[in-house]
Amino acid sequence: MADFRIKQGYTVPILGEAARELSDMLNPAFVGVCPVAFPGLKPRLDVSVDAEVKVGTRLFHDKKDPDVRFLSPAAGRVTAINYGPRRVIEEIIIATNGSNDSESFAKHDLAGIASMNRETLVAELREGGVWPFIRRRPFNKIASNEETPKSIFVNCMDTAPLANDPNFSIKDKQEAFKAGVAAMRVLCDQVHLCMAPNAANQFKSIDGVSSHTFEGKHPAGLTGTHISQVSPINKGEVVWTVNARDVVLVGDLLLNGTYPTERIVAVAGPGASEPRYWRTRLGVRINDLVGDKTADGEQRFISGNVLSGQQKNAQGFLGFYDDLITVIPEGREQHFIGWMMPGMDRPSYTRNYLSGIFGGKGFKMNTNLNGGRRTIIQSGIWDRVTSLDVFPEFLVKACLAEDIDAMERLGILECDPEDFALCTYICPSKTEVSQIIAEGLELMEREG
Amino acid sequence: MKFLHDLFKKNEHMFLKGGKLEKFYPLYEAQETFLFTPKDVTKGQVHVRDSLDSKRLMSMVIVALLPCILFGAYNTGMQMAVASGQPTDNLAGLFITGLMQILPIIVVSYVAGGVWEVLFAVVRKHEINEGFLVTGILFPLTLPPDIPLWQVAVGISFGVVIGKEIFGGTGMNVLNPALTARAFLYFAYPVQISGDKVWVAVDGFSAATPLAVAAGATDKGVTVTQALGDSFNLETMFYGFTPGSIGETSTLCCLIGAIVLIGCGVGSWRIISSVVGGTILTAFTVNALGGDTGFTTMTAWEHLCSGGLAFGLVFMATDPVSASRTKKAQYFYGFLIGLLTVLIRVFNPAYPEGTMLAILFMNIFSPLIDHMVVNANVKRRLNRVATQG
Numbered sequence: 113m114a115d116f117r118i119k120q121g122y123t124v125p126i127l128g129e130a131a132r133e134l135s136d137m138l139n140p141a142f143v144g145v146c147p148v149a150f151p152g153l154k155p156r157l158d159v160s161v162d163a164e165v166k167v168g169t170r171l172f173h174d175k176k177d178p179d180v181r182f183l184s185p186a187a188g189r190v191t192a193i194n195y196g197p198r199r200v201i202e203e204i205i206i207a208t209n210g211s212n213d214s215e216s217f218a219k220h221d222l223a224g225i226a227s228m229n230r231e232t233l234v235a236e237l238r239e240g241g242v243w244p245f246i247r248r249r250p251f252n253k254i255a256s257n258e259e260t261p262k263s264i265f266v267n268c269m270d271t272a273p274l275a276n277d278p279n280f281s282i283k284d285k286q287e288a289f290k291a292g293v294a295a296m297r298v299l300c301d302q303v304h305l306c307m308a309p310n311a312a313n314q315f316k317s318i319d320g321v322s323s324h325t326f327e328g329k330h331p332a333g334l335t336g337t338h339i340s341q342v343s344p345i346n347k348g349e350v351v352w353t354v355n356a357r358d359v360v361l362v363g364d365l366l367l368n369g370t371y372p373t374e375r376i377v378a379v380a381g382p383g384a385s386e387p388r389y390w391r392t393r394l395g396v397r398i399n400d401l402v403g404d405k406t407a408d409g410e411q412r413f414i415s416g417n418v419l420s421g422q423q424k425n426a427q428g429f430l431g432f433y434d435d436l437i438t439v440i441p442e443g444r445e446q447h448f449i450g451w452m453m454p455g456m457d458r459p460s461y462t463r464n465y466l467s468g469i470f471g472g473k474g475f476k477m478n479t480n481l482n483g484g485r486r487t488i489i490q491s492g493i494w495d496r497v498t499s500l501d502v503f504p505e506f507l508v509k510a511c512l513a514e515d516i517d518a519m520e521r522l523g524i525l526e527c528d529p530e531d532f533a534l535c536t537y538i539c540p541s542k543t544e545v546s547q548i549i550a551e552g553l554e555l556m557e558r559e560g
Numbered sequence: 561m562k563f564l565h566d567l568f569k570k571n572e573h574m575f576l577k578g579g580k581l582e583k584f585y586p587l588y589e590a591q592e593t594f595l596f597t598p599k600d601v602t603k604g605q606v607h608v609r610d611s612l613d614s615k616r617l618m619s620m621v622i623v624a625l626l627p628c629i630l631f632g633a634y635n636t637g638m639q640m641a642v643a644s645g646q647p648t649d650n651l652a653g654l655f656i657t658g659l660m661q662i663l664p665i666i667v668v669s670y671v672a673g674g675v676w677e678v679l680f681a682v683v684r685k686h687e688i689n690e691g692f693l694v695t696g697i698l699f700p701l702t703l704p705p706d707i708p709l710w711q712v713a714v715g716i717s718f719g720v721v722i723g724k725e726i727f728g729g730t731g732m733n734v735l736n737p738a739l740t741a742r743a744f745l746y747f748a749y750p751v752q753i754s755g756d757k758v759w760v761a762v763d764g765f766s767a768a769t770p771l772a773v774a775a776g777a778t779d780k781g782v783t784v785t786q787a788l789g790d791s792f793n794l795e796t797m798f799y800g801f802t803p804g805s806i807g808e809t810s811t812l813c814c815l816i817g818a819i820v821l822i823g824c825g826v827g828s829w830r831i832i833s834s835v836v837g838g839t840i841l842t843a844f845t846v847n848a849l850g851g852d853t854g855f856t857t858m859t860a861w862e863h864l865c866s867g868g869l870a871f872g873l874v875f876m877a878t879d880p881v882s883a884s885r886t887k888k889a890q891y892f893y894g895f896l897i898g899l900l901t902v903l904i905r906v907f908n909p910a911y912p913e914g915t916m917l918a919i920l921f922m923n924i925f926s927p928l929i930d931h932m933v934v935n936a937n938v939k940r941r942l943n944r945v946a947t948q949g
Contacts, residue, residue: 483613491880
């Protein structure tokens with residue numbers, strides 16, 4: 113139990129936070145699952161086009177570990193399986209039929225879950241399709257049942273721009289959350305709940321776990337920050353991580369014996385004309401949620417937040433781990449001598465524009481790069497938004513040089529690309545810091 | 561502006577891959593982005609970006625330099641008027657006279673250095689880096705107003721090519737290019753950049769800089785304050801109405817520059833304050849240990865208000881490429897610049913201006929200091945494993 117204050121960080125001043133109103137969209141016309149989104153997974157299909165599926169029918173599994181299964185979030189018919197370059201499976205699309213026919217799984221009560229043996233629990237989580245929600249670090253991949261984690265970190269907060277607030281979106285899920293945490297405790301003795309100082313009661317009154325609060329601007333809410341403050345990953349150690357919203361799903365599965373499909377998704381961003389919360393389904397098609405409620409002009413749809421989300425088109429689907437759809441305008445228009453202007457409307461971390469002195473807190477930000485790419489000038493500015501105990505500039509150099517030893521010495525195994533998203537955001541040379549770290553991690557995993 | 565925009569759009573294809581003028585894309589890019597913000601949108605997972613770009617960043621440094629430039633023009637004119645016995649009450653007149661004297665120096669610096677910059681960008685196929693905008697103005701400001709223009713061209717060429725481009729260009733250089741250029745001129749053509757004859761742009765007129773006068777205190781057997789006398793009292797030196805390099809004389813203007821740089825978050829306050837701290841501490845120590853007369857009696861305030869120290873510590877020491885990057889290292893780096901400046905000045909009277917050498921020296925050492933700070937982090941990480949397992 114500890115309270116942490118994160119000094120580094122920045123709140124990206126983007127407009128369009130979701131209003132705290134909840135609407136229902138429990139049966140979107142289409143749902144989809146994207147196997148390509150799981151790094152390192154070799155998907156093998158269990159359904160073909162035109163197959164009828166129920167909620168919880170197996171769609172595909174991992175060739176390397178066949179018990180890692182991915183289930184259908186809705187009942188209906190598989191209408192398409194889309195392949196990308198080199199025949200990677202991009203999407204499995206299901207037209208829903210409105211019914212809630214479900215496969216059934218084992219059912220427990222709270223006390224029953226706490227007394228389960230680990231092996232049975234693992235088997236049930238895998239069969240019930242919620243195992244992939246548990247990821248492991250380093251490398252941020254689906255956890256393997258063959259390794260024992262040092263601890264499990266449950267992230268009950270989100271400080272990302274326009275984030276879906278777990279205090280709001282899982283406030284009615286106390287029972288399921290408790291059950292999920294109980295399951296985590298069976299998986300590992302050491303469970304850390306990391307929450308905001310203003311966390312709602314459903315996160316606080318949990319026994320048998322270590323609770324921590326994290327105060328500060330983004331990245332205070334990132335799991336990477338939590339791990340590095342509470343108990344950093346050392347060489348050879350593995351930590352499992354899971355989001356509070358996904359713990360709820362784990363709990364739901366065990367309590368109800370059906371594959372849980374409900375997710376409360378925030379639609380936000382300056383390109384969304386009615387930013388709000390929706391009670392909907394895992395894998396919902398973005399178009400079904402957003403519809404025509406977008407601002408004029410070309411918009412970009414992002415599953416996740418603007419710092420680490422995946423770009424999608426309107427026909428795309430909500431990412432497996434995501435609970436936010438951000439809509440922002442594409443910024444392709446050019447402005448005359450923009451760099452010389454006083455810049456009341458140009459948000460900046462530094463005070464190089466007037467906005468830094470007089471500006472408000474919200475800007476209609478778009479996807480423009482806001483400048484040309486230049487060589488990296490190491491000015492130490494990245495350090496100011498990095499909460500990990502690493503030196504991003506030196507780490508990036510090691511990654512670019514593909515020097516695996518140096519990368520490891522400098523702490524890359526403690527890092528996830530999202531930890532450096534703000535470095536990318538503020539870099540005046542427009543360096544893709546998080547991308548470089550991601551590539552470094554890939555190299556590390558391949559060769560290290 | 562639609563006309564201009566269309567003009568760029570119409571001709572863009574010639575500069576893109578496969579176009580006739582593909583080689584000159586860096587030039588096209590520089591001009592287009594000068595006039596219009598780039599139309600590129602983000603790719604990857606970070607979808608929005610801060611508004612600060614390299615152009616704005618570098619132009620803020622120029623803004624911070626404006627007081628020094630403007631005052632430099634005025635002071636050059638004033639020193640010329642004093643030397644030739646003309647009245648000194650026409651502010652605009654003095655300013656224009658001075659400007660006519662320094663403008664050619666600045667133009668030559670920009671043109672000569674710019675040619676190299678573009679040449680390297682074209683050969684190496686990368687964008688033209690805006691960092692040169694700063695180098696190109698910093699260098700002339702450190703020169704005497706009487707400098708021959710061909711030396712300006714030779715100096716900036718050396719600074720850009722040897723000081724920067726052979727290391728790989730902006731961001732990779734070890735030394736500050738502007739200071740490298742100045743150091744080159746100093747050692748190659750000492751007659752035109754030191755002594756008494758060069759600081760006022762009037763032929764044959766000799767006027768010593770305050771620092772040279774202070775250095776003379778040892779021979780005269782008086783304290784520095786006595787040697788400086790009334791003509792160079794602390795106030796005059798602080799405002800900068802003294803002979804000296806074009807942009808360096810006014811500590812006040814440098815102070816304004818420092819406020820701008822720190823205020824907009826471009827310059828490192830850690831470096832600036834620790835150079836000042838290093839200077840003050842060393843000066844006090846030297847005062848205490850030295851004799852009652854001579855150069856060792858120069859006070860910390862006289863150090864800060866004379867020579868190129870104020871200019872160097874605000875605009876040169878803070879150059880992020882050649883300075884230390886880690887926070888802890890910046891304190892060491894800055895402190896040692898202050899310390900070395902005072903030591904070189906006081907104990908090497910043959911060359912009283914120690915700032916340039918102190919900064920260049922610490923430029924060389926800054927990667928080492930950073931390395932030590934980073935290594936401490938690495939050790940901490942390894943210790944963690946050792947203690948836990």
